[in-house]
Amino acid sequence: MFQRIVVGLDGSEASENALRMACDLARKYGSDIHLVHTPQPQTVAFALGAVTGYHAATTMPSAEEVRTAGEGILNAGCAVAESCNQAIAETHLETGDPADNIIRCAKACEADLIVTGRRGLGSLGALVQGSTTQRVNHKAECACLSVV
Secondary structure, eight states: OOSEEEEEEOSSHHHHHHHHHHHHHHHHHTOEEEEEEOOOHHHHHHHHHHHHOOOTTTOOOOHHHHHHHHHHHHHHHHHHHHHTTOOOSEEEEOOSOHHHHHHHHHHHTTOSEEEEESSOSOOTHHHHHOOHHHHHHHHOSSEEEEEO
16 A cells, blocks of 8 residues: 655654654555655754753854754664664655655655654744644645654
């Protein structure tokens, strides 16, 4: 039923739950899993500030710090999949809009399903503009599953 599943990760508990659900489905259907992460500088700045005293209010992280943080999210996702006895077909680290990147990846790999966490680490702007998951559900050309 599902040959290729795209999972959007942002490092939140909801996105980890989404990945675990995707792994369960992949085991049942023999699916390939593709992970997509779009690091957001504001989220990285917050994480760095919370961990190392980084002055997020005055300094944004460098492109390298953002990329390194993004790779960490994808590596953590691969570890979760491994703990579920599933392999990851591909990881995608993209810049830009998370919803657009998830949809673009789903089209490129001809995904049958997109799995995202219902509520992730989105910004306050998501309250006005709509969440990544809402945008993916609205624009995707395949089935979507939102996980709590």
